[in-house]
Amino acid sequence: MATNLQLTEDGRLRHLLTLEGLPRRILTQILDTAASFVPVAERDVKKVPLLRGKAIFNIFFENSTRTRTTFEIAAKRLSADIVNLNINASSLSKGETLLDTVANLSAMQADMFIVRHAAAGAAHLIARNVAPHISVINAGDGRCAHPTQGLLDMYTLRHYKGEFHNLRVAIVGDILHSRVARSQIHALTTLGCPEVRVVAPKTLLPRDVESLGVHVHHNMEDGIRDVDAVLMLRLQNERMRGSRLPSAGEFFKHWGLTPAKLKLARPDAIVMHPGPMNRGVEIDSEVADGVQSVILSQVTFGIAVRMAVMSLLAGSGAQA
């Protein structure tokens, strides 16, 4: 089970693969640790020596400059040594299996792997097979999970809205293809958010979505009415060209977040987006750049959250 795989026997974080099944205690520990790292980035010397001499590998089986960069910066702020590997044209194309590649990198005495892979479950597979001194962070696997994104969303929510037990949150857009949405839903329910809504056309919702404990809305006006936070999702370009959607313009008309629609939410509601944004498709520029948008704060907090995860993993790994 993923839960057990992620925790040590005495209940500390061992790998970060998914937010599914992760206990509230751990989520809160990560958010609290992140809070202690936020001020580091405001110092003149933006570094702490916590992970000095640790070897962290950014192993990206699919390209994502943005995500790779956030982990690289977080590692450097912790004084770790980070090595970037783009493994598309390399060993794998020479016929080596994923596990042989990972065994090799392990043998270089890495301390941590940050893994991005197009296939769901790749990070789990690696975590199940690494040496005991190595921790794995899932930086996105297929549609499945992207836990540090979910965590930074929780950090941002808590920062602006306080505790979760009286929040009403709407997740809007392409739930079906979004690894971000799944991470958000798991984290929100675990942290005690009493009302999580998913707002999407039927063609962009997974069948079993209600079993996750969310309220389903097929009308955006109803969906975002009176919420404290609107969590927009990115519409993948490839979906727009597919048969599930009429057109980008049509999508924007029904599901794009405009100033008019945002007025239906609470007046102090915040707007979030995992980026990169499609302005004029899922979000209006006026909203994206407006006073209720906390989209760039998400990016800033994302560094602190990744520092928190890395430092907690390094701590448990050293004693494992």
Place this chain on the structure above:
Amino acid sequence: MATNLQLTEDGRLRHLLTLEGLPRRILTQILDTAASFVPVAERDVKKVPLLRGKAIFNIFFENSTRTRTTFEIAAKRLSADIVNLNINASSLSKGETLLDTVANLSAMQADMFIVRHAAAGAAHLIARNVAPHISVINAGDGRCAHPTQGLLDMYTLRHYKGEFHNLRVAIVGDILHSRVARSQIHALTTLGCPEVRVVAPKTLLPRDVESLGVHVHHNMEDGIRDVDAVLMLRLQNERMRGSRLPSAGEFFKHWGLTPAKLKLARPDAIVMHPGPMNRGVEIDSEVADGVQSVILSQVTFGIAVRMAVMSLLAGSGAQA
């Protein structure tokens, strides 16, 4: 105006985007600061802790290993943390705008952006939109400017020839398509060089070139006669295949720097080239490798000049 954008209200360097409009005081300050960094590279430990804990982003929208490397080395010698981003296949192809990309990188609390872009004005656009604590260095934008190259040329000239007020300098080759030439002309005239010549066929000269305060020569023998320095330009491969030029061999015959032509310059004249050289096209190998060539010194001084620019920007940014 570019000038104001580049300076703080009290006249310190805020961004380095172009040498156009930059006052002599600033140019001299950069050259003097660079002089203090030249000995660092000759030490056993080639590092100074000036920029420790600063986050510098090498943001390259077009590939240039050579330029990227010089900035990376300069940053590491200053003990900064540098992150390399090649943004061709990444966020921009996902439909994100240039400014959203930059806003995201800013939100990661960068201190400095080094920007290379195929479009003229890209670095200016970014500088106009970054957060107040971030400085931008233009590492080449289209044909427009490449200011650190111009500065290292000035450093090299001053190193070998002393002050500028009694120098005669010839810039030879494809002025029209060269961002280097524009930077050189602006710097030379600002630093008080009394005679700057441009030497090129009519098809490779911009129309307004005389308005920049230079002397135009359409004959190489006349153009380099009695000069103290010959600044050769690179002929872009794509020009050679175009209709503006008969052939590489024909170009070399008329505009290539040979030992015979170099004899027309002053006997102690130096030869410079921004690299990479097309041997046998714009320059003869005997000249490139000869005693009057200071081409490799330009590379060495280029590191010190980039260290100087970064440290001056970090100084003004910290107090801005």
Place this chain on the structure above:
Amino acid sequence: MATNLQLTEDGRLRHLLTLEGLPRRILTQILDTAASFVPVAERDVKKVPLLRGKAIFNIFFENSTRTRTTFEIAAKRLSADIVNLNINASSLSKGETLLDTVANLSAMQADMFIVRHAAAGAAHLIARNVAPHISVINAGDGRCAHPTQGLLDMYTLRHYKGEFHNLRVAIVGDILHSRVARSQIHALTTLGCPEVRVVAPKTLLPRDVESLGVHVHHNMEDGIRDVDAVLMLRLQNERMRGSRLPSAGEFFKHWGLTPAKLKLARPDAIVMHPGPMNRGVEIDSEVADGVQSVILSQVTFGIAVRMAVMSLLAGSGAQA
């Protein structure tokens, strides 16, 4: 001669280009130095300050993530600054010659070049032309040499089997196209291994192989009988599609290392492979993952061996 190129006048290591002609004294010095670095990777802070402030360039003219990574980690464990350059799409495509590229990188005051190139002799050519303060490590040039791989194989052999003078070693597979095999043969004979066997079909053996002082076997059962170590080679994918071999399955039947064949070797024989493995082609998974396999130890020791080479080169360079 390569030998002289590799040593200083007073006999210290100046460049590492090939194991051919390198005296036993130097090989032993590298292995002994590596032994002192193995414990570094087991520390909490996996770093020593030996090469602090040194600039090392990973210059890869052909892509090899795995090899690049091992050198990058070794350099970082020595606290050096390492810059990665992939020079395929860059300067060389702009028409710059190999030597101009290298001269430019030298002028940035590098201390060490790690060079990977598809052409045999590229690293030698560079070593012959660099400034006196720069050392060159050959990280693989065509079929010619890959000396750090050969050295880590020797380290691994010595670690598990003690001294070389009573070892019987079999090198099995595609000797003809393997730069690894040549490095191994030179090192083994120099270190005094009394019986080096090459085991391969005639089509995968170089004509002059017996002149290297090895015993040739065209039958695998005979070839590995009673050996202390089986050094498997990787079968390049492109060979499998070529005319020299019937099929991967056929190759495995005759030349793949299976548990049954391994029983013919000494009961305490070890199995090595340079990676990446083609499981089911040259090696059976049961052997690759079995108790006699030391394949992952090779990777671990490879970091220590590369640290040893770098630190010895830096030492001689500083005084050269």
